[in-house]
Amino acid sequence: QVQLVESGGGLVKPGESLRLSCAASGFIFSDHYMAWIRQAPGKGLEWISYISSSGSYRYYADSVKGRFTISRDNANNSLYLQMNSLRPEDTAVYFCTRDATSGGDRFDYWGQGALVTVSS
C-alpha cells in the first residue's frame, strides 16, 4: 500500500535551517508529481511547493519562495524540503503529499506530518 513517511522535523531558532525528508513506498514514485503542504497550529491548509515527476519543474508559494527548496531522488523514492531562513510563521506541521496525476490536481495520499517549530 502507498506510504509516505516524513522525518526531520524539530525545534529551531529563527534564521536557522532544517531539512525535511519523505520516504515513499507502495507506488511508482517517479510517475507522480509530489508536493509539500503545511498546517500552522489550529489553522487551515497551505500548499507550499510542487515538484514534477522528473524533478525538472519546481513551484513555490510566495510565502516560501527564495527560502525553501523542494527536491527528489527517484532512485531512492524520496522527497525533500530544504528550509532556510526560517521564521516563526513557518511553524507548522508539514505534510508530504502525492499528486494523483501527473498534472497537478488532487492530493490522494498524505504522510502523517512532521512538526516544525521555529522559536527563540
Add this chain to the structure above:
Amino acid sequence: DIQMTQSPSSLSASVGDRVTITCQASQDISNYLNWYQQKPGKAPKLLIYDASSLETGVPSRFSGSGSGTDFTLIINSLQPDDVATYYCQQYHNLLRITFGGGTKVERK
C-alpha cells in the same frame, strides 16, 4: 490568488442529518475543485475530486456538486465517524493552489 470561502465555519448536526457545506471561489474555476476530510491529529483525506467525483473507497453518503464559483459538499445521513473538519481546494491555477478555511462538523 484565488480565494476560497467556506461556510459555515462550523456546524453541529445529529446522526442521520443531511449536512451541507458550501465553498465559493473568488473567480470561475470551472470544476477544478476537491474536498478533503481531516480528523483531529490526522492528515487530510481526499473525498471528492473534480467537484463531483467520489474518490475510491469513500462512502457514497458523500457527494459533491457545482461549477464555476459555487460548490457544495453534502453528507447524506451523518455518521459518528464523519465528525471532522472539511476543506475545499482549487487547482484552477496549478501554481497557486489554495484551500478554503475549513468547516468543522460536530455532533449535536
